[in-house]
Amino acid sequence: MGLAPSLEPPHREFAEAIGVILAAARRHGVAPGIxxxxxxxxxxxxxxxWLMVGCGSDVAYVTAGARAAREALRTR
Structure with a gap:
């Protein structure tokens, strides 16, 4: 698409593209995922x-858990 990388693209073109994908999935009886x-x-x-919705990443969740454990140990 030629858009700048972003975790949460604010681009109008991106919003339009996922709208097209969602409509196509519905039209073809396919569960839409994002x-x-x-x-x-x-x-x-x-x-x-959207029916299949992922959120975050393994690395982010493991890192957050490790930080929480570190902070819990620091306060003891």
Whole structure:
């Protein structure tokens, strides 16, 4: 698409493209799926009608868990 990389693309072209994909999936009886970086975006996609919605990444979740454990140990 020639758009700058972004975890949450604010581009109009991106929004239009995923709208086309969602409509095509519905038209062909295919469960539409999309991955998102943030829970807020995932919630919006579910409200829009996406049925398979991913959120975050393994690395982000493992890192967050490790940071939480480190902080818990520091406070003891």
């Amino acid at each position: 991955h998102n970086a943030r829970p807020e975006t995932a919630s919006r996609r579910i409200a829009d009608g």
